[in-house]
Amino acid sequence: EPEVTQTPSHQVTQMGQEVILRCVPISNHLYFYWYRQILGQKVEFLVSFYNNEISEKSEIFDDQFSVERPDGSNFTLKIRSTKLEDSAMYFCASSRQRSTDTQYFGPGTRLTVL
Amino acid sequence: GENVEQHPSTLSVQEGDSAVIKCTYSDSASNYFPWYKQELGKRPQLIIDIRSNVGEKKDQRIAVTLNKTAKHFSLHITETQPEDSAVYFCAASIRNNNNDMRFGAGTRLTVKP
Numbered sequence: 357e358p359e360v361t362q363t364p365s366h367q368v369t370q371m372g373q374e375v376i377l378r379c380v381p382i383s384n385h386l387y388f389y390w391y392r393q394i395l396g397q398k399v400e401f402l403v404s405f406y407n408n409e410i411s412e413k414s415e416i417f418d419d420q421f422s423v424e425r426p427d428g429s430n431f432t433l434k435i436r437s438t439k440l441e442d443s444a445m446y447f448c449a450s451s452r453q454r455s456t457d458t459q460y461f462g463p464g465t466r467l468t469v470l
Numbered sequence: 471g472e473n474v475e476q477h478p479s480t481l482s483v484q485e486g487d488s489a490v491i492k493c494t495y496s497d498s499a500s501n502y503f504p505w506y507k508q509e510l511g512k513r514p515q516l517i518i519d520i521r522s523n524v525g526e527k528k529d530q531r532i533a534v535t536l537n538k539t540a541k542h543f544s545l546h547i548t549e550t551q552p553e554d555s556a557v558y559f560c561a562a563s564i565r566n567n568n569n570d571m572r573f574g575a576g577t578r579l580t581v582k583p
Binding site for chain 1: 506512514559571572
């Protein structure tokens with residue numbers, strides 16, 4: 357069964373550095389998402405992406421964040437200047453269709469900002 | 471925007487007993503309600519979902535009910551087993567909003583053998 361994959365599994369960075377988290381959504385899916393989960397807390401929506409543009413973004417997704425689909429398979433989340441509070445697990449997800457379709461989550465990238 | 475409340479935050483049951491987790495949502499336009507199970511250090515995995523045109527859905531030991539009028543939905547697990555121990559998240563998806571999905575705070579279920 358196809359799965360969403362993410363790399364790296366764990367990223368450690370210094371405060372102020374830029375990080376890029378990578379995701380490969382399921383191949384026939386058209387909608388892509390990023391979520392964040394701070395340790396021990398709930399999953400929080402960051403952004404959704406369709407047709408090479410952002411469809412929706414939450415209040416968390418400020419100017420420090422950007423997303424891109426640089427080629428036909430990868431979907432990336434960039435954090436320009438990391439802060440301590442960006443430390444969290446970042447999950448990528450994808451869904452096949454637009455409306456109320458099941459989202460499948462990747463294994464996550466644990467980001468640690470020192 | 472949508473606000474999803476989930477209760478209880480922790481739930482402990484004996485093996486074989488039933489477990490019920492409840493969620494409420496605020497936006498009457500929401501029409502998709504998935505439940506995810508997250509084991510420690512792993513990704514959320516969809517276990518069951520329900521759409522607003524359905525009142526109840528069952529899959530073996532798991533069932534979900536939806537009350538649109540009251541804007542609440544519940545997860546029911548019967549004959550619980552130790553491997554059901556995990557954190558369970560409910561979520562609600564806002565119609566016509568590109569699947570912006572909001573999660574509840576999670577319920578840590580512990581099934582004691």
